[in-house]
Amino acid sequence: MDNSSRGARKRAWIRAGQAGLLCAGLALGVALPTDGALAENAVPTYQPWTGTTQGKATQKLIADLKAKIAQAEMDQAASPDFLADLKKALADYEAATMVSQAQPFLDTFSDGEFATNPAWKVTAGSWQVDKSGSNRGLVSKIRQQANLNSLLGNLLNPQGTQTQANAQYAAIYTKAKLPGFFAASTKFTSKDRYGGLQMSLYQGASAQNQYRLAYQPGNNQGLVLQKVTASGATTLGAYNGALNLEDGNAHQLSWSRDSAGKMIVQLDGQTAISASDTSLGGDFDGILLTNVGGSYWLREVSVKPLQ
Known part of the structure; x- marks a missing residue:
């Protein structure tokens, strides 16, 4: 050829x-x-x-x-x-x-329960839904305080039997495929000026990786934004000043993260924290709520892709 x-x-x-x-x-x-x-x-x-x-x-x-x-x-x-x-x-x-694969998430607890649609699971303390009065929503009350940084991972596993009287914290979570670049918010009422309320977006079966936003009444850092991994909690940003949200009114915490890792936290529409982190990539696997002391009524929890 x-x-x-x-x-x-x-x-x-x-x-x-x-x-x-x-x-x-x-x-x-x-x-x-x-x-x-x-x-x-x-x-x-x-x-x-x-x-x-x-x-x-x-x-x-x-x-x-x-x-x-x-x-x-x-x-x-x-x-x-x-x-x-x-x-x-x-x-x-x-x-x-x-x-x-990530989907928007919204729960207003208006159906009077948290066990289905979507399903939340209690792993510590006591949670219930209150539909009456000016304070309504998903309710948790804890009288003793837990150290913020001591709660690292493994919060999705039941903590054994705890009575409301001796519980040091309360935790509840829901599994949901959530976007890595998100706009999240929670509307809540706070009654006691101590302890704290934490909202985390987590990754992994034991929530070993998290971005966590914490409200800390009575603290000189009223809001703290953290990254949590197996090696510990790293503060990404904070609001340096006391916050007094125990006025009987519902307040809204909004929190976003864009594709460049920039995160903005707003309280009632006003920017409180600006931070940046890109170390946790991919989607998130669910939402974790933790009460480390105080009385809280959560009227709404939402997470959606950032537009």
């Missing part, structure tokens, strides 16, 4: 390889760069995928496409720029799929 024949066969094989990769990319629903000749001559081999993005078939398709890209790179069967664009499109698709 002469060189011209071998060259013609090689060019035909390369075009076929490019067409196959392109069709696989289109099956994922991603936009890929093409040239005019390839778009004109390619014959579709695969049909567009219409199943769930979380199914096993999609996972297999992604794995197969990665393998074909790797083989094409090894055999130099396609343009390096084309393969780079295809890999980037695949990475963007996987990232978008991961984000889409």
